[in-house]
Amino acid sequence: MSHQCPRCHNTKIIKNGFGFARGQQRFKCKHCNYQFTTDKIERGKPMWMKLETVILYCSGMSMNSIAKLLNVSAQTILNWIRALALENYEKPEPCEAVVVELDELWHFIEFKKNKLWIWKAYDRNTNRLIDRELGNRDSETLKKLLIRLLKWDVTVYCTDDWKPYQELLSQHPDADHVITKSETIAIERNNSDNRHWFAPFHRKTKVVSKSKEMVDLTMGLFAKFRENGTINSLINQRLTLLS
Structure with missing residues (x-):
């Protein structure tokens, strides 16, 4: 017999009656006793x-x-x-990043009072969103992001004048810190694309995020198919x- 067991792949199988619902021939593996049919029903959506x-x-x-x-x-x-x-x-593996722009994007979970900030790092040379951290708009959340960015060997950080940037980046003597809105144009455009392409991020919308996990996964899709890659x-x- 040319059939084989789909579980253990043994070819020692025997006929074992017919299925009640659709009348298909059933088989039984003599090695592991697994019962199966060769006419498998494809379940679920395509x-x-x-x-x-x-x-x-x-x-x-x-x-x-x-x-x-x-x-x-x-x-x-x-x-x-x-x-x-x-x-x-999508979170690229660390490599050299000469100029990294940092910015924070406001979001919320279910209610606008339940604020969530998405801290983002954008590599200007490769035009990629290289990392992100979700949390409050405070130094503790930014610190988690900056610790991971140490692996990127950043030469210059570009930010606005939000206080946590000044406090923490002063502790990174190996990288220069440029504080001006004119040097964060790329990441501001990234934020705009973020709000344009995904309904939960629209400024005026009835669509809301219900979990921090889905916000993070949505950011992963944004990085993979809209910013670092293409939806094609x-x-x-x-x-x-x-x-």
Whole structure:
């Protein structure tokens, strides 16, 4: 018999009756006693639809809107986006970064009183978002980001005049600190793109973030498919599956 067990891959299998629901021939492995059919039912939605979900999310649509469009639950949309974001979590490996712009982006979880600040590091030479830290708008949160940035061998930090920058970057004698808005244009543009491409970050919106985890994963998607890379990679995968 040419079939093999899908669990242990042993070829010593025997026929074991027929499935009740669909009448398929069942088999049983004599080695591990696993029972199976060769006519497997593909469960769940197709992969192209899951990619479509992330493409729409990365193009400014809310999860509820995507759920209505694809006729699935909002929780399902959340699960698909979370799964793909975890697979493509974007934080580049440290290397040399001559000029790094720092800035903080205001956000909130569920209610505007529940503030969340996203501290971002942007490498001007490579035009990449290289790291981020979520937390309060204080020195403790910034400190976590700067500790990781030590691995990048930064030559110049460019920031605005927010006090925590001055306090902590004065402790980094190996890097110069330039304090002026005119040298943070790139990261300000990055913040604008962030708010444009993802519904939870829109200035005036009914779409809200409900967990810190999803904010971080959304930032990962933003870095991977909008800032450091391109959404065309997702679109091409979807077209390949549909062809």
